[in-house]
Amino acid sequence: MKILHTSDWHVGKVLKGHSRTAEHVAVLAQVVEIARAERPDLVIVAGDLYDTAAPTSDATKLVTRALSALRGTGAQVVAIGGNHDNGPALDALRPWAEAAGITLRGTVRDNPDEHLIEGVTAGGERWRLVALPFLSQRYAVRATEMYELTAAEATQTYADHVARLVRRLTERFAEPDVVNLITAHLTVVGAQMGGGEREAHTVLGYAVPATVFPTSAHYVALGHLHRAQQVLGPCPVRYSGSPLAVDFGEEENTPAVTIVEVTATTAARMRDVPVTAAIPLRTVRGTLDELAEAADPTAWLRVYVREAPRAGLREEVQALLPRAVEVRIDPEMMPTTQSSARAAQRAGRSPRELFGDYLEQRGHVDDGVRELFDTLYEEVSSA
Structure with a gap:
């Protein structure tokens, strides 16, 4: 079977006050064109569809149209929530998604079958996908308790909880003649940051080793890190990266989607297809x-x-x-900051004199700036 793996769209992203809506329209249109050309059996969107938990109506329209267009290529489409997404809001879209033939998972549910998605390709190949949306630290504990696994201790790590969940959700991977897949939105130890990820969710407390994934998985499609890369693990583990550079920390990244070809008896073959539509x-x-x-x-x-x-x-x-x-x-x-011994003394000096000293210390020898300060100070004083 053939898979198109993409993630971290971040629709609604603003760059220093500049809208990138037109870029996102072009980028997602190119992703759809790649899907038409490649004709995958399955499209996986591994989280962070939006840049904010409160997307605008235009952002929601763009994401839903892109998912519908991907489904229109004939591929099955599965999308999960990321740390930037509002998981419950994505779950609220599930009736629409199901009517459109799209599988959407925003949050972890108390029924493990909710996260086990199965299908058959047009060629008759069976596939099984574990879809694990982003889990915050506190919800990771709750999720393990929901599935009646070993009691979560306060001292246990986030990685312990994720490992328990993955182990529980992949119990059926031992069945033969099925392509076993996992998609998740998380940080794997040893992977390279892309530059635009939310720091609070990429620190070591939120990182898991690749060993949480079983050897029985044929491919693990990850989202969260914006640089396309493969991670060493017991099975093929890969980040597709973001299809556009989200901020200047990502200017060296090559935006792309990943195409995967795999069968139940052969190893996954992966290649990146560049996405060039963004500025x-x-x-x-x-x-x-x-x-x-x-x-x-x-x-x-x-x-x-x-x-x-x-x-x-x-x-x-x-x-x-x-x-x-x-x-x-x-x-x-x-210029280097002057020592405190040479710093201006405040007592008995006018605001203009103090501001002049500050300008000299910072290397701003400019009468125009002084005049602007005088004007502003007079306006504030008179008010």
Whole structure:
């Protein structure tokens, strides 16, 4: 059978105040075109469909249309909730999803059969998929208790709880002549961060070893880390990565989806198909003259300016580089902070004098900034 594995769409993502809706429309349209060309039997979306737990109506419309379009290619479609998603809200969409022929799992339920999805390909191959949405630390304990596993102790780790769940949900993987699959949204020890993941959910307390997955699994489709990569484990374990760079920490990533071909008796063969529809992200450094030569109108830019700080510098950069969404002074251009012995004394000095001392300490020798401060101070004082 053939599988298309994708994750971490983050629909609704805003980049420094700039909407990326048009990019998401183009990216998801390209994912659908890849599915039409590849003709997978199954599409797995491994979490973080949205960037926020309270998506806008436009974001919801885009996600539901993309899932419907993927189903329209003839593939079975399974999507799970990630840490950015509102799991109960995704579960509330299940009646729509079931009517559309889509399997949606937002949260862990008290019935393990809810997370065991079975199907048959057009060619007659049987497959079985364990779908495990994102689990927070406290719900991991509750989930193990729901399934009447060994009592969860307060000192046990998140990885212990996830391992118990996976072990319980994969009990039927011993059955022969079935392609056994797992999809989950979590961090595996040893995997590389992609740059845009929520830090609180990627620290070691939320990481699990790849050994939680059984050798009987033919393929594990993971979401959460935004860099496409395979992780060493007892079975094929892979992150598809995000189909677009979510923030500047991901500018070196190659956005892609993963195509997997596997049978019940042969090893999974994996390959990435690049997704190129999004606007790339780049970091550039230099003086204004150097930046003018390095201007890239095709990319969102993070700019480090190698100029002394002055009033209006940000506006000059943005006029030169309209796609500059973040402008900073290069740290090498910032003077070192003066010692406290030379710091301005507050007693008996006017706000203008104190602000002038601050500017000198920071290297902002600019009369324009002083005049702006005087104007602002007069307006506040008169008010």
